[in-house]
Amino acid sequence: MRKFTTLIIILLCLTTVAQTRTTNRAAPVAKNTEATFIGKDLTVVNTIADMQRLTLTAGTNNKLIYVKGYFEPGDDGGGLFLYKHGDKSPANLGTIFDAKTGRWIRQYSGYMNVAYFGVQRDWKQKGVLSVSDRIQNMIDFASANSLYSEQGDMTIYFPNGQYFIDKQLIIKDRVKLLGSPGTLLTNKGDRYDYMFTLDNGPVTHVRMENFHINCNKQKGVGGFHFKAALAKEGMQHGGLWDAVFKNIFITEASNPGIYLEGGEASGGFSLPHQFIIFENVRVTRINPKEPSLKMTGYNANMTFTNCEFRNADTMPTPAENHVDGACILITSNDMPPTQEGSYAISFINSGFGGYSRYGAVITNSKQITFDTGFYEGMDTAFKILNCKHIQIINNRFANAAGAGSLDESFSHTGNSGSLFEIENSNVTIVNNHHDVSQIDYPSLPNQYFIIGNGNDNTIDNQNNTFRIPELGKTKGTAQTIQPVHRTLDVGSKKVVVVTSSGYDTIDIATIMGDMATGETVFIQVSGCKLRILSNDAGNSGGNLMLNGNASLNLNDGQSAMFIKVENNFQLVR
Numbered sequence: 249m250r251k252f253t254t255l256i257i258i259l260l261c262l263t264t265v266a267q268t269r270t271t272n273r274a275a276p277v278a279k280n281t282e283a284t285f286i287g288k289d290l291t292v293v294n295t296i297a298d299m300q301r302l303t304l305t306a307g308t309n310n311k312l313i314y315v316k317g318y319f320e321p322g323d324d325g326g327g328l329f330l331y332k333h334g335d336k337s338p339a340n341l342g343t344i345f346d347a348k349t350g351r352w353i354r355q356y357s358g359y360m361n362v363a364y365f366g367v368q369r370d371w372k373q374k375g376v377l378s379v380s381d382r383i384q385n386m387i388d389f390a391s392a393n394s395l396y397s398e399q400g401d402m403t404i405y406f407p408n409g410q411y412f413i414d415k416q417l418i419i420k421d422r423v424k425l426l427g428s429p430g431t432l433l434t435n436k437g438d439r440y441d442y443m444f445t446l447d448n449g450p451v452t453h454v455r456m457e458n459f460h461i462n463c464n465k466q467k468g469v470g471g472f473h474f475k476a477a478l479a480k481e482g483m484q485h486g487g488l489w490d491a492v493f494k495n496i497f498i499t500e501a502s503n504p505g506i507y508l509e510g511g512e513a514s515g516g517f518s519l520p521h522q523f524i525i526f527e528n529v530r531v532t533r534i535n536p537k538e539p540s541l542k543m544t545g546y547n548a549n550m551t552f553t554n555c556e557f558r559n560a561d562t563m564p565t566p567a568e569n570h571v572d573g574a575c576i577l578i579t580s581n582d583m584p585p586t587q588e589g590s591y592a593i594s595f596i597n598s599g600f601g602g603y604s605r606y607g608a609v610i611t612n613s614k615q616i617t618f619d620t621g622f623y624e625g626m627d628t629a630f631k632i633l634n635c636k637h638i639q640i641i642n643n644r645f646a647n648a649a650g651a652g653s654l655d656e657s658f659s660h661t662g663n664s665g666s667l668f669e670i671e672n673s674n675v676t677i678v679n680n681h682h683d684v685s686q687i688d689y690p691s692l693p694n695q696y697f698i699i700g701n702g703n704d705n706t707i708d709n710q711n712n713t714f715r716i717p718e719l720g721k722t723k724g725t726a727q728t729i730q731p732v733h734r735t736l737d738v739g740s741k742k743v744v745v746v747t748s749s750g751y752d753t754i755d756i757a758t759i760m761g762d763m764a765t766g767e768t769v770f771i772q773v774s775g776c777k778l779r780i781l782s783n784d785a786g787n788s789g790g791n792l793m794l795n796g797n798a799s800l801n802l803n804d805g806q807s808a809m810f811i812k813v814e815n816n817f818q819l820v821r
């Protein structure tokens with residue numbers, strides 16, 4: 249761009265000199281000795297301030313000027329400007345400047361470079377406005393002119409370099425922030441909770457790409473806090489809608505690196521975060537009380553692809569890197585049976601870990617999927633409470649239960665734990681593999697694949713593999729039920745223990761369950777006797793098929809398996 253601009257200046261200079269020689273007319277003389285006038289059409293000055301000191305008249309309308317820099321020559325904030333006499337467009341300190349009798353309009357193509365608005369890199373800060381003030385000015389301008397505007401491309405571009413963010417920046421509607429591979433936004437010790445927050449009302453079509461956000465170990469500082477809030481006027485909705493975040497690296501966060509705070513269901517679903525994509529986003533944490541990723545309230549239709557949420561590995565000692573707590577927290581205040589908090593959330597080819605107590609803690613949520621991920625180094629990979637339809641499929645785990653075969657310095661629980669700790673939830677666990685660094689170690693008896701708490705879990709556990717068989721042991725996964733009116737209501741449970749008191753033998757004619765054809769249920773008897781009655785034998789209202797037998801007796805400790813075929817349950821031989 250700089251070479252192109254220089255070429256234009258040279259051509260204009262040659263043209264102007266030629267015209268001057270032909271007409272033998274003198275060029276205008278500027279009152280500012282800093283400026284150098286070349287011919288009658290082009291003026292060259294050092295800075296924006298020099299440009300604004302020029303005195304112009306109606307006769308100089310459409311005059312072209314070249315500015316060498318915003319504050320000083322070569323700081324990338326200069327460029328070509330066109331004088332428009334009588335123009336009253338609002339000045340914005342970047343693309344439109346006050347010229348007393350009109351406006352200086354920046355001539356540019358492509359993105360808006362932050363240097364155009366006086367944003368300085370490194371420790372430099374010139375003028376009354378800070379770096380954050382100038383960036384926020386750009387965001388405000390871009391948001392106000394992003395829709396069907398003739399102002400030019402409103403993408404805000406940060407070239408390579410370090411930018412010190414001294415105040416919170418507010419993300420607004422339809423803003424696109426674009427960095428380069430070497431763009432760093434950092435906190436240099438300033439006090440704020442999060443580097444980026446969210447404007448009120450629906451904030452839509454946000455794009456942010458190619459940034460390293462360094463929270464710099466500052467106490468109480470995080471990356472993004474997007475809190476859904478109602479618009480001050482007009483549409484009474486709020487939240488972040490239709491947004492994309494790509495190639496973002498948030499490091500050494502004391503508050504959550506990313507906090508998506510949607511409205512709770514009690515607010516009438518007017519404050520959702522929805523239709524958001526995170527791609528190649530990585531967050532590291534340093535505070536045991538705060539996760540890397542935190543989602544509360546109403547969050548829906550989100551995808552995390554090739555993302556990672558983990559403990560930092562840049563602290564001075566291993567103990568400081570092995571932070572307690574959870575890497576991911578997804579929760580809401582909406583308790584069962586509705587659980588209208590976060591739902592339709594997918595983590596694809598993503599990961600978490602770094603020797604925390606928990607990988608992900610998920611409560612009061614539903615339809616959340618973790619697929620084809622890698623999770624390493626924790627005491628409990630997933631803690632799931634009061635959830636529906638959580639799917640953990642096609643993943644690989646390494647030292648992810650009680651820190652596996654690693655020594656106690658990597659564990660917060662004395663090397664005890666499980667991949668899954670589940671309570672009052674419906675969870676599918678299929679096609680996963682669990683690995684450890686060694687195959688023979690003393691803490692193995694205290695490490696489980698699944699620990700089920702309570703008596704209201706539905707766990708579909710299939711086709712999982714383990715480096716050593718002992719890693720596959722479970723505890724508390726069988727759920728206890730009692731027969732009612734000759735019926736076993738198994739819900740979605742796959743393994744049930746039937747108990748009862750007061751009867752020697754209980755007749756069972758029907759199994760009720762939320763199952764589709766081909767699904768099975770395993771039934772074990774404890775402390776009673778069951779007589780299973782076949783529908784073939786004339787038991788009206790029953791749905792049990794016993795392979796031609798009239799009945800089947802199950803004594804204390806005995807078991808049977810049934811498979812659902814259409815509307816009946818067939819005994820599996």
